Amino acid sequence: AQSVTQLGSHVSVSEGALVLLRCNYSSSVPPYLFWYVQYPNQGLQLLLKYTTGATLVKGINGFEAEFKKSETSFHLTKPSAHMSDAAEYFCAVRGYNTDKLIFGTGTRLQVFP
Amino acid sequence: NAGVTQTPKFQVLKTGQSMTLQCAQDMNHEYMSWYRQDPGMGLRLIHYSVGAGITDQGEVPNGYNVSRSTTEDFPLRLLSAAPSQTSVYFCASSPGTANSNQPQHFGDGTRLSIL
Numbered sequence: 001a002q003s004v005t006q007l008g009s010h011v012s013v014s015e016g017a018l019v020l021l022r023c024n025y026s027s028s029v030p031p032y033l034f035w036y037v038q039y040p041n042q043g044l045q046l047l048l049k050y051t052t053g054a055t056l057v058k059g060i061n062g063f064e065a066e067f068k069k070s071e072t073s074f075h076l077t078k079p080s081a082h083m084s085d086a087a088e089y090f091c092a093v094r095g096y097n098t099d100k101l102i103f104g105t106g107t108r109l110q111v112f113p
Numbered sequence: 114n115a116g117v118t119q120t121p122k123f124q125v126l127k128t129g130q131s132m133t134l135q136c137a138q139d140m141n142h143e144y145m146s147w148y149r150q151d152p153g154m155g156l157r158l159i160h161y162s163v164g165a166g167i168t169d170q171g172e173v174p175n176g177y178n179v180s181r182s183t184t185e186d187f188p189l190r191l192l193s194a195a196p197s198q199t200s201v202y203f204c205a206s207s208p209g210t211a212n213s214n215q216p217q218h219f220g221d222g223t224r225l226s227i228l
Contacts, residue, residue: 009153032214043117043203043219044156051214090155099144099163099207100171101217105155 002027004093006104014112019063019078021107023091026072033074034092034101035065044090050074061085086111115139119204119220126194126227134189134223136204143209145187146217149173149200156203162187163209194227201225 007022025031032051036044048059055067061084065076074091091104120135138145146161158171162181176198178190187206191198201224205217 034216036219043221044205045219046216049214049216097210099210099217100146100158100161101156101205103148103155103157105153 002031002093002095002102004091004102004104006089006091006107008107009105010108010110012110012112013081015083016080019076019081019085019109021076021089021091021109023065023074023076023104024072025074025091025093027093027095032094032096033065033067034094035059035063035074035076036090036092037061038088038090038106040087047076047089081109081111083111083113085109117204117206117218117220119202119223121223122221123224124226126191126225128194128196128227130194132191132194134191134202134204134225136187136189136220137185138187138204138206138218139185140206140208140218141184142206142218143184144217145181145204145206146171147177147179147187147189148203148205149198150203150222151200159189159202191225196227199225199227 003026005024034049035047048057050067058064063078088108090106092101117138143164147159148156160179162168204220207217
């Protein structure tokens with residue numbers, strides 16, 4: 001069975017600091033991996049996805065994530081946090097030949113001036 | 114291009130009442146799904162559909178019904194509302210298994226309170 005673990009339900013950084021949000025997955029087959037962002041009172045918006053090919057994936061708003069099969073990880077990073085990055089971030093996994101998404105419990109990012 | 118449209122955006126019900134949350138997509142997507150979002154629990158799958166006439170249960174289906182008579186619409190029915198069903202509900206769609214590297218598109222959610 002597939003599962004996703006997001007370490008840290010809350011992460012706080014200063015504006016301009018590195019953002020690192022952790023995601024580890026469990027999957028018996030090569031997965032598709034996604035990061036979504038949710039701003040207050042809004043739906044989920046796709047940040048980036050890994051399907052096949054290059055393991056370093058670039059997304060919107062300066063975010064990127066690296067698929068590391070040996071570590072079963074897909075951590076999300078951004079070199080310099082902006083106040084507008086404050087939101088909740090969800091990692092999700094989907095197996096091959098299925099549309100069902102399994103979500104992590106989310107990480108709320110706070111950015112302080 | 115509207116994407117995934119959910120109605121209503123907010124709803125307050127009394128325990129025991131029934132209601133239907135509407136979801137419509139205009140992208141001709143085969144796969145549609147309903148999630149509920151609760152603090153600290155992420156999104157949990159309630160029901161899903163891989164095409165018109167086909168539905169299946171997700172992780173937390175009890176107390177909810179769905180049907181899929183058309184490709185576009187996937188309503189979620191609460192049969193007899195309970196306070197434990199107070200949550201934010203999201204509908205999502207994606208092209209289908211043949212294109213399963215494609216992401217799901219989400220609606221803006223329905224905030225439901227059961228008193």
